[in-house]
Each structure stands twice: as C-alpha cells, then as structure tokens.
Amino acid sequence: MLRLSVLDQSVACAGQPEGEAILKTVAMAEHCERLGYHRFWVSEHHSHPTIVGSAPEMLLAAIAMKTERIRIGSAGVMLPHYAPLKVAEQFRILxxxxxxxxxxxxxRAPGSDGRTSLALNPMAAERPAQFPNDVQELMAWVSGTPLPEDHPFAPVTARPRGETSPEVWMLGSSLYGAQVAAHFGLPYSFAWFFTDGQGGPEAIQIYRDRYQPSERFPEPNAGICVWALAAETEEEAQHHYSSRARWQLYRDRGRFTPLExxxxxxxxxxxxxxxxxxxxxxAKAMVGTGAQVAEKIRALAERLRIEEVAVVTWAYDEEARRRSYELIASEFGMTE
Structure with a gap:
C-alpha cells in the first residue's frame, strides 16, 4: 500500500510577512495529521527569498507540541554546515x-549560495568531503550506539538518552546520496521535484543494487518527493499553479522571489x-483534479516500485493548498 507524506517548505508569499509562512507550516502539520498522512517533513534553506524555513530543528519542536501521531522530520538537515554532535543533540531533544x-x-547540498555557506560555517568548502564520516558519527550519537574504541570522540554521548531514537534518512538529487544511503543501510528519498525526475530512476536503482542491510533497516526503503497541486477542477488547479510556473521562470534566470x-x-x-x-x-506538472493527480502519483510509484511518496505543494492561497492535500488524501482512501 502506497504511503503518502508531506514536505512543507515554508514558502514566503508576496505582500505577506515572512513569519506567516512559518505559522502556516505548523498549522499545515496539524491539518495533514488529521488527514492521515504518514510523515510531515520541513526543509532547510538559508538566505532564500522564497523558502524561509532556515532552522528545521526549531520548527519541528513547535510541530511536535501541536501533533500527536504523525511522524515529523527534516528534509533535510544540511550536515556540512554543522558539527554532527550538535545535530545529534538537537534531534535527541526532539x-x-x-x-x-x-x-x-x-x-549534503548547502541549501544556499557559497557566501551564505561560508557565513554558516567558515570550513564549509572542506565539509562535503567529510560527509560519510560525519554521517557515521551522527548515526552513532543519535542512536546511542558506541563509536569504535579508537575513535577520538568515543567517550562522547549525545543527550538526552532514551528508549527510542530518530529514524535517519538520506536525501538527495544525485547518485551520491543514493550510494551513501546504500552503504550505511539507510532509507533514501530522491528529490524528484527538484530535478523534474532527471537521474531519479538511476539513483534509486543504484541504491537498491548496492544496499547493505542494517539492523534497523534490513531491506532497502526508497521513496521520492514530488511537486503536486490538486483542485476541484483542472482549470482551478492550473489557475493556482500559475504562481509556481511564473516563479520557475524567474528561477531559470537565477532570480528567487516570494511567490506571487x-x-x-x-x-x-x-x-x-x-x-x-x-x-x-x-505539461510535466502533477496538476489537476484530485483523481488526475492521484493517478499520476500512482503511475510513477508503480514505475519506480516504491512504497512512499512525499508531496510538496505551493499555492499563494493557503486554503487552496490545504484543499489540495485534502483532495489527494481522499483519492488514496485517507479520511479526516
């Protein structure tokens, strides 16, 4: 059975305070929990005029206090900006x-431009090369398992300890993330919406072919994140999609603006x-009625042989965005 999840990017809308995007994300998490979505993830971007969620760990703490059942998480923490121990401590608290x-x-991506990356971490240029080692340390600290005895940080622990631990995922839009996920035996989600699917089938296949089973995940677990928008009619859906299409024109020129x-x-x-x-x-977008969008999601999931799809939706009208998630959930038999 296909599991549906949500990625919320806290998109700023023209003429509205940027802080409203954060409040809308928290409210959307509550809405999607009621609708029966499996996970609710938030993104990390920095110095970005459109996507203003810059601290997923803080946003997740607020969401944790407003929800009870839905899984919540980061999509994702851009690890080269941070010390693995600090990330582990943040997620142990969550x-x-x-x-x-x-x-x-x-x-592994910066989620920002080069100047902003340096402002976040003066050693940013060197950190991507350390990514596999950083992942190994983070996995140990966040799960409470020991590092090798000869590791310089072996005596260090991330607290608070507990009976459960976060589920670590590897995210990516290239083959690299798929290989790292396979090596460590982690679930993997490909950012289909970011590349319009380019490289997705190849990354998922490499992930499956090279997967090394881990104790928590004996089998590979691949998913994707797609952009989709549903409305009562195809005409209405295309109307709301106009904002995203115009934004994409700007993006092609290297311009990033609030959503109009x-x-x-x-x-x-x-x-x-x-x-x-x-x-x-x-022509390429997953835009239409609930039935049309659901059909496209199912067809893509079946072609890729995956069991989980996360949906990201932008709309200037927040009620249209909420209704889109309702229509898609209804088509998959999820009820409020």
Whole structure:
C-alpha cells in the first residue's frame, strides 16, 4: 500500500510577512495529521527569498507540541554546515518531545549560495568531503550506539538518552546520496521535484543494487518527493499553479522571489519563449483534479516500485493548498 507524506517548505508569499509562512507550516502539520498522512517533513534553506524555513530543528519542536501521531522530520538537515554532535543533540531533544515520531533527514547540498555557506560555517568548502564520516558519527550519537574504541570522540554521548531514537534518512538529487544511503543501510528519498525526475530512476536503482542491510533497516526503503497541486477542477488547479510556473521562470534566470498571486502571474506579459517554457512546465506538472493527480502519483510509484511518496505543494492561497492535500488524501482512501 502506497504511503503518502508531506514536505512543507515554508514558502514566503508576496505582500505577506515572512513569519506567516512559518505559522502556516505548523498549522499545515496539524491539518495533514488529521488527514492521515504518514510523515510531515520541513526543509532547510538559508538566505532564500522564497523558502524561509532556515532552522528545521526549531520548527519541528513547535510541530511536535501541536501533533500527536504523525511522524515529523527534516528534509533535510544540511550536515556540512554543522558539527554532527550538535545535530545529534538537537534531534535527541526532539525525540524526547515526540518519542518514536522523529525523522532525521540528511543532505549534503548547502541549501544556499557559497557566501551564505561560508557565513554558516567558515570550513564549509572542506565539509562535503567529510560527509560519510560525519554521517557515521551522527548515526552513532543519535542512536546511542558506541563509536569504535579508537575513535577520538568515543567517550562522547549525545543527550538526552532514551528508549527510542530518530529514524535517519538520506536525501538527495544525485547518485551520491543514493550510494551513501546504500552503504550505511539507510532509507533514501530522491528529490524528484527538484530535478523534474532527471537521474531519479538511476539513483534509486543504484541504491537498491548496492544496499547493505542494517539492523534497523534490513531491506532497502526508497521513496521520492514530488511537486503536486490538486483542485476541484483542472482549470482551478492550473489557475493556482500559475504562481509556481511564473516563479520557475524567474528561477531559470537565477532570480528567487516570494511567490506571487495567480492573478499577478496570469496578468503578466510574457515573451514567446516564456510562453513555450510555461507550457512545458504545465505539461510535466502533477496538476489537476484530485483523481488526475492521484493517478499520476500512482503511475510513477508503480514505475519506480516504491512504497512512499512525499508531496510538496505551493499555492499563494493557503486554503487552496490545504484543499489540495485534502483532495489527494481522499483519492488514496485517507479520511479526516
């Protein structure tokens, strides 16, 4: 049975205070728990005019206090910015707040530009090469298992200790993350929405082929995250998608802005080249009625032979975004 989860990116909307995006994320977590989604993940970006969730561990603490059943986690912590011990301590505290519900998704990408990466960590240029070692240390500390006796940090522990521990995931949009996940026997989620699927099938296959079973995960566990938006009618869905399509035009030029209203996006003037590009985006997007979007999700999951799909949805109108998750959940037999 296909499990559905949610990735919320705390997207800033034009004309609205950025702090509202954070409050909307917390409220959306409560909404998605009621709808029956399996997980609710939040992202990490820095100095980004569109995606303003810069501290997933703090946001997750707020969400933990507002939810009771749904798994919650990071998608993900960009580990090269941080010391593994500090991340382990943060997620051990989250585990104390919501025992058995915490996911620690890890990524190697900066989630920012080079200047911002240096501001976060002056050694940022060197950290990606240490990623496998950092993952190994983090896994030990967050799970409470010992490091090798000859390890310089062997006596160090991450507290608070507890009977449960976060579920560590590897996230990625390239083959590298798939290989690291396979090596450590971790679940793996491919950012399908980030690459429009490019490289996804290959990464998932490499992950399965090279998977080394671990005690917690004896079998490979692959998932993907897709961008999708559903509405009562296809016309309405395309209307709300206009905001995202216009944002993607800006992104192609290296410009990142708050999400504009669909009325602003539809009323703007576009060149012939831009019109062609937006038509291409609409043709590939998972946008339509609940039934249409669900059909596309199921078809992709079956083609990739995966059992879990996370859905990320942007909409200027928050009620349209909430309704999208409701319609998709309904199509998969999930009830509020």
């Amino acid at each position: 585990e104390a707040l919501a025992p058995g519900r915490i996911d620690l998704g890890l990524g 209203s669909p009325e602003r996006a539809e009323g703007a003037s576009y060149s012939e080249t831009e019109i062609v590009r937006m038509d291409e985006l609409r």
